[in-house]
Amino acid sequence: MSLPQISLKNLLVILVIAAGLWGLSGCASVPPPRKEMAEATLIVSEAQETEAPQYAPVELRTARNKLSAAESAMAEEDYKKARRLAEQALVDAQLAEAKSQAEIQRQQVEELRKSIEMLRRELIERR
Numbered sequence: 388m389s390l391p392q393i394s395l396k397n398l399l400v401i402l403v404i405a406a407g408l409w410g411l412s413g414c415a416s417v418p419p420p421r422k423e424m425a426e427a428t429l430i431v432s433e434a435q436e437t438e439a440p441q442y443a444p445v446e447l448r449t450a451r452n453k454l455s456a457a458e459s460a461m462a463e464e465d466y467k468k469a470r471r472l473a474e475q476a477l478v479d480a481q482l483a484e485a486k487s488q489a490e491i492q493r494q495q496v497e498e499l500r501k502s503i504e505m506l507r508r509e510l511i512e513r514r
Contacts, residue, residue: 420466
C-alpha cells in the first residue's frame with residue numbers, strides 16, 4: 388500500500404486553509420468583555436455626575452470617546468479591542484474624577500490660606 392502523493396501546490400493550499408482556520412479560532416476564543424464594559428460605563432457615568440465636567444473636561448471627554456469606541460468594537464465583535472478601550476475609558480474617567488477632586492481640595496486650601504491671612508491681619512491691627 389502506497390501513500391498518496393501530494394503536490395507542493397496542494398500542500399501550500401492546505402497550509403493556508405489551516406492557518407486561516409487557526410486564525411479564526413483565535414479570534415473566536417476571546418470572550419466579550421461584558422464586565423469591563425459595565426465597569427467603564429458606570430465609572431464614566433459617575434464621573435459625568437461629579438465636578439469632572441467642570442474641572443477635568445478633557446479627561447472626561449477622552450473617557451467618553453474611548454467608551455464609545457469600545458461600544459463600536461463590541462458591535463463589530465472585536466472583543467480584544469473593546470476590552471482595551473473599555474479599560475482605558477475606565478482609567479481616563481478615574482483620572483477625571485481624581486483631577487477634579489484635587490482641584491476642589493486646592494481651592495479649599497486656598498480659601499483656608501486666605502482666612503488665616505485675614506485673621507493674622509486683624510490680630511496685628513489689634514495690637
